[in-house]
Amino acid sequence: MIPLDIVNASNAQLRELGPGLVALFVGATSGIGEYTAKAFVKNSVSPKVYIVGRNASAADRIISECKTLNTDSNVEFLKGDVSELKEVDRICAEIKKKEAKLNLIVQTQGNLNLRGRDESPEGLDRKFTLNYYSRMRFITNLLPLLRTASTTTPHLSRSLSVLGPGNEQKINFDDLDLKNTFSGSRCAGHSIVMNDFMVEELASRETGTAFVHSSPFVVVSGAARELPLWARVAIKIATPVLRIFAVGEEETGARQLFLATSGLYPPAKSATGSATAAGTPVPKGLAVVKGMDGKVGSGGYTLNYDGEIAGKMNILDEYHNKGVGKIVWEHTMGMFEKAEKSEKAKPDVK
Template sequence: MVALDLVHASNAQLRQLGPGLVALFVGATSGIGEYTAKAFIENALSPRVYIVGRSESAAERIINECKDLNKDGKIEFLKADVSELGEVDRVCAEITKKESHINLIVQSQGNMSLRGRDESHEGIDRKFTLSYYSRMRFISNLLPLLQSAATQPPHFSRTLSVFNAGFEGKLNFKDLELKNTFSAARCATHTTTMNSLMTEEFSKRQPATTFAHSWPATVVTTGLARELPAWARVAMNVLSPLLSLSNLAVSNEETGARQLYIATSGVYPPAKPSENSPLASGVPAPKGLHAPMLGANVVAGSGAYLVNWNDEPTGKQKLLQEYREKNVGATIWEHTMGIFERVAEINQGQ
């Protein structure tokens, strides 16, 4: 476990990367995304930050609170329902018009809905899209801006998908999008495993950028529960204080700090950081930590990382090693790009 004081020490050094870092936080109008964005804004020097979510009132509150954290930060809210890939494309186009590069993308969008398959007009399940397809679409669309960030000072380029790293499971290759075999449990397994496999696939294609997938543990307060039925929300309200007292949950503030650490620390460098800048690997590791960390393929500094709530690697996964040997990552890549092409045709036809 990385001690919390070391996490805070690392985050406090974020200003070493200089002014004007550009960051995107998707799903940041509540919970984990909100607190990670706040930690970034508090520690960065004159950052430009985009927050994507559905609630304008929550965004207004967060922006006002962030002004107290950093008066020099520029924060903009982009309203979108990213359970639809067309909305993801719209947001990315808007950011691309305004920015020539982007240093950091942190995604935590999702819901805890217990209902069955809920297809959007794009023909894919909304829960699946939030947890996986939308995240990969943001990265894919903004890959040129991430690459641009890697080629100019401070050569810092990162993405983090905050979800379920370490809980991978077997995939149904005959129905990867769960068109015919959907259940909440299967959706969680598929989206978790596909997130993890794609960290390596993206890293292979863009080795100057770090790609990470994390598990934040149980967080006491999060907006995910709003999709639950009334009885489940009541149960959550009863259990949350008990979880907090029992030390089975991590506070919002600690989670935000730890996710920012994963997103910025030099212990998680890209596979091939720029040789022109010592900061290309991220914020220099504080004393007491060994860098770099083991990557998803159990190779130190691989550029693709699966990270536990305590900022340590999730550990070697027998299943993922088996999938790696069978080149399943390439299969998931092809499937994902195929979904993007199919959805683009649907949206163009409307």
């Protein structure tokens, strides 16, 4: 585990990157996304921050609290239900109108409901979309802004998806989107493995940007709000015990921000001549870690909340040998194309 004082010292060095960093936090009106957004605002100079979620009143509170943390921060709320890709596209289009670059994308969207397959008009399960498809859609839509960030001072270009490396399961290659074999556990397993391999695939294609898939460990948040009443009551009763083992709000935000910005996890090819392109300086006594492909500093990383490499290597090694990265990439692009065609086929409503 990387000590918290090292994490905090590294995050404080974000100020040395200068003013005007631009960041997007999806799913940030509660929980891990909120905590990480606040950590970013606290440690940056005059940052521009977009937070995406469904709860406008929560967003108002967070914006006010961010202003207290950093009076020079500019935080804007973009309301949307990103369980549908058309909403992701709409939000991305809005950001592109306002920004030429994007230094950081942090995605934590998801829910803990116990419903079965809940299919959107796009033909995708909503939980699966939150955990995986919407995340990849935000990244691929906003790649031009990440590329610009990687080529302009301070050359910081990062993406963080917080879900669950280390909890990989065998996946069904005959039903990757779980159209016919959906269950909550299978959705989690597929989402985790596919996030794993997409950080590797993206890092190999976008060498100026670092891509991280991280685990949050145990965090007390509002993610259980869509569970049935009996489950919410049970969690409320258990919360005092959970807090004993859980990572606190401030520490969670600090650690996820560290994973998103530290030079321990650099892009595959940082901009030459820029000390900040790889992220904040590598802490003394530590070294750049191996990426998903087993190579040091390869740009795509699966990490535990404490900064160490995560992932069930027996499964990941087997899937590497099967070329699963390419399979997941092609499946994802195919599902995006299918969703686009479905949306275009709808009659105009005036």
